Amino acid sequence: MKLALLSDTHGRHERIALPPHLDLVVHAGDFCRRGSEAETVRFLDWLASFDAPKLLVAGNHDRFAEAAPDAMRAHCHTRGITYLAHEATELAGLRVFGSPFVPRFRDMAFNLDRGAPLASAWRAIPDELDLLVTHGPPHGTLDRVVIGRHVGCEALRDALRARRVPLHVMGHIHEARGEAVVDGRRCLNVANAGFLLGVRDVVVVEL
Secondary structure (H helix, E strand, O other): OEEEEEEOOOOOHHHOOOOOOOOEEEEOOOOOOOOOHHHHHHHHHHHHOOOOOEEEOOOOOOHHHHHOHHHHHHHHHHOOEEEOOOEEEEEOOEEEEEEOOEEOOOOOOOEEOOOHHHHHHHOOOOOEOOEEEEOOOEOOOOOEOOOOOEOOEHHHHHHHOOOEOOEEEEOOOHHHOEEEEEOOEEEEEOEOEOOOOOEOOOEEEEO
16 A cells, blocks of 8 residues: 655645555644634645545644534545544554644644543544554654654553554654654654745655
């Protein structure tokens, strides 16, 4: 299987080229800058144009997705996009779980407090998956910001220790884009936005 992986496009999606003959397109959130419905719809129209199954989660900039969940689902459904808001599905033969939640930061979308609230949320992740898509990273994995701190979710890190997840796709921390292997799990921060300016290429993986 050939997967195209994106995240944190922040309204710059039209500057990104996707290769042909894909089996799945995955976006791990922050498709908006300010999060309006109009901005969301422009992105969804672009995503829907690709001739492959599409999987989408939201991120902390995607305010419309949080404020109007039914309308967000309707927009995705009419465009043939599988939208996961902290839930599991099977897509393209893969068992998938997708979630937008990240540790609280300022007054943004899909924020939960560290500790018990996030630990409770991550209990929803199935014990076995083929693909996990979360907007944010677990603590200590592809989560280091420019000042050197690790800002990922401790509760997500702990939850994954008890689960079999061969591939974990994430974004959120732009400057931590890259790949790591943790406990046999392939982890990819695929943030397309540069730390300050610019747009990075899509990440393509073969399963």
